[in-house]
Amino acid sequence: MKRILVPTDFSKEAEQALKVAAQLAKKHDCEIYLLHMLELPLDQIDALSQYSELPEAMFFMKLAHQKFEKTMSQEYLKGLTVHETVDFNKTFTGISDTCKTHNIDLIVMGSHGANGFKEMFIGSNTEKVVRTSEIPVLVIKNEHDNFEINNFVFASDFKNDNKGTYLQAVNLAKILDAKIHLLFVNTANNFITTNTAKARILDFIAGSNFENYTISIYNDDSVEKGILNFSHIVNADLIGISTHGRQGIAHFFNGSISEDLVNHAKRPVITFKI
Template identity: 65%
Template sequence: MKKILVPTDFSTQAENALKVAAQLAKKHNSEIYLLHILEIPLHEVDPLKSYNNLPEAVYFMKLAHKQFEELKKKDYLKDIKIIEDVNFHEIFKGVFHTCKKHDIDLIIMGSNGASGLKEMLIGSNTEKVVRTSETPVLVIKNKHKIFNINNFVFASDFKDENKITYQKAIQFAKKLDAKIHLLLVNTPNKFITSAHAKHRMKEFARAFNFSNYSINIYNDVNIEKGIMNFSNSIQADLIAMSTHGRQGISHFFNGSISEDLVNHAKRPVLTFKI
């Protein structure tokens, strides 16, 4: 966890994420990359000119750097190496390219979620990053004066495609000295017996050299509610799961549980792309 990326629009939600990043950076001697995205409408761009030559771009870039300077004066960022960047991509593309360029280990983003028609047609910027990022994304919803993760839920169907992401979750748990609560949610539409579920989960966990975990099967009306209700019942500090990164028409019809949790869960959510 040497390089942490925090996309910011200088909002309260973004600063909540930055404060969490600062705590992790101090614990793990990490660098923080602060990224601000300037989304300039393409129809306003002269194809013979670069973004950097647009008067609007110059103005907003100077404004962003001024805000960066004010932000870096905050006490909670003292003694942390901060690298700032202003980008002209759409936010999910800007995050993607920044992660590739700097070999980012973790993205931390703030979100207040999206709901209703906005969620269905547009979704939050954080949701778009979760859907497309190949780097793990930690989504922060609230202010955390002290960000300690002692127990977190890893929700899955525990099929082989999730083994790579579970390995990443184990690495995260070891760094934080946290216990993982493996969770399979049983629903009326996708019901399996408890015996079958336990056998699958035990075989899944057996493949890893990690013992600080529990196995849990929870019945609920759907997977999203099951994850949130179980997490509430054990007062989990974090929810972690895989995301398939569906896009386009497939995402519209099938949805993504991880993206729904990003919008609806009150707890921090950590996602790993399959």
């Protein structure tokens, strides 16, 4: 992990994400790409060279630069390499393009919490980023003076997910020196025995050569409740789930985990693309 992207609208939530990114960057010698998207009606302009002739573009560029200067002066960014990026594009497209251009390893984004998933940073575009991003997306919900991951819950049905998502989680756990809690949530509608669930999990992780993990089978009314309740019991520092791209968020357990998981989790959530 060498390059971290932090999209920002300079809100409190975006700053919380940037503070976490700064802590990760200091611990793991990373560069930060701080990205602000200007979604202006530029479809009426013929050429990119004419951006500077659009008064609105000039105004918002100057305003963004002033906010960048204020952000860059913060003590928590001292000593770090932070790249200031302002782009004219649709937010989702711009973030995706930036990731490809700079070979980003991790996206860190802020969230407004339980006000609705579409209220996450820069509107509903964040939903698209989390759902379709090819690289992991870390969603930060609160202020973290010391972002340290000891207990990392990785929830799955260990059947419909591919093993690539688990290997991404393992790589992250190694970097963070964290224990992974492999979690299968049993519900009345999709019940399997403990022995069957354990055998499925062991088969799923076979060959990963990662020893710092536990296996847990947890019973609850729903998968969402099970993940949240189990995470509370083990005092999880991070919850990991998988996404299936355009099919929706976290499609595992023979269906779909609702967006409530991201909204209602008081802990950071990281998503891995299947």
